[in-house]
Structure formats: structure tokens, C-alpha cells
Amino acid sequence: MAEAGGAGVIVDNELESIRQKRKDFLKKKQEENVLALARGGGVLKDIDEPQFLPEVTGSKWAIVSFFHNNFNRCTILHTHMQKLAIKYPAIRFLKIDVEKAPFFVTKLQVRVLPAMLIFHNGVNTARIVGFEEFGNRDDFPTEMIEERMEREGMIILDSHTGDDDQPSKTSSSSSQQSSSSSYITKTQSDYEKLKAKMMESDENIDDDLF
Secondary structure (H helix, E strand, O other): OHHHHHHHHHHHHHHHHHHHHHHHHHHHHHHHHHHHHHOOOOOEEEEOHHHHHHHHHOOOEEEEEEEOOOOHHHHHHHHHHHHHHHHOOOOEEEEEEHHHOHHHHHHOOOOOOOEEEEEEOOEEEEEEEOOHHHOOOOOOOOHHHHHHHHHOOOOOOHHHOOOOOOOOOOOOHHHHHHHHHHHHHHHHHHHHHHHHHHHHOOOOOOHHHO
């Protein structure tokens, strides 16, 4: 009887530890969301080319939709992104018109629309092109994007939250961080070259800038 009682105490302690970690996790996320809202999060923000780098490097995670106004599926995607922006204000949700962002369209090799690119610490780590990943349907649920976000380590869905207070995917975050500085610096340099080139001449941009 004594042993059974001791085992019960251990189980109770473990359950209490799990509950406490869950509470701490939710509290931390709530604080992050409040701070993010104060900084302008919680919306799908329309940006132009000069805003691109500051936006994607100014947040740990960012999702950018490259769109064209004549593409209906881009509009559908933006409806989902607006919902997600409200739900996850700590993540930057951005959209940029491809006609107004020729440099980054070329730099990031955006060829098919809609194109939704995921950035971690300013580095493009993943992309979703078209609706193939969503069953090639226009009426796919927002949860399908959330599931992809979870696979990328951006969020933890409630049904998958356990003992840890970090996403299950801890992929090569250290290597991504080490490469992010050089990537961002080069991109900034390329962009400055582009601006200088455009000021000097109205001719087409040379391929050697990329």
C-alpha cells in the first residue's frame, strides 16, 4: 500500500509540473502577443520594396505573400493570412505587390503566384507556391496553413502542446542564425546597388547585380 501511495504522489507531482509548464507557456505567449500588438502586429500589412528588409529582419518569424491584384487566389490567401495575423500577432504577416518589388521577385526567384515565403530571423527558410499543398482547392481551411507553420517550427498547435515550451522542430536554428547576417548584408548591398543603378539610368537592371 505504501508503495502504491508513493507512486501516486509521483504521478501527481508530474501532472502538476506539466500543468505549470503549460501555464508558463501560455503566459509567455500572451506577453509576447501583447508586445507584438503594441508594435503593430496582428494585421496583414501591405508593404513596398524599401520596407521589405526592415520588416522581415525585424521579427523572428515573418510570412510574406508575393501577389498580383489580378490573381483571385492571392486574394483568397490574404483572407487566411489576415485571420492568422490576428491569432498570431508575434508573427509578421506581410504582402507585397510583385509589380512594385522587381528586385526581391528576382532575388527570391518568385515565378509562380500566389507565393507565400517564410522567413526566420531574416532568412527565407521555406515557401508555399500555389495551392497544391492545400489540395489545389480554393476553399481549403485556414488550419492547413497553421499545420505548415507548425512543421516549420513557428507555432505549437494546442493539440500538440506538451511538456516543452518550444516548437518540436528545433531544426538548424543555430546554422540559420549564423548564415542570416551574411545573407542580409549581401541582400542590402545588392539592393543599394540597384537603387544607385536606377538613379543613374532608366535602362534595365543588369543580371550581374543578382
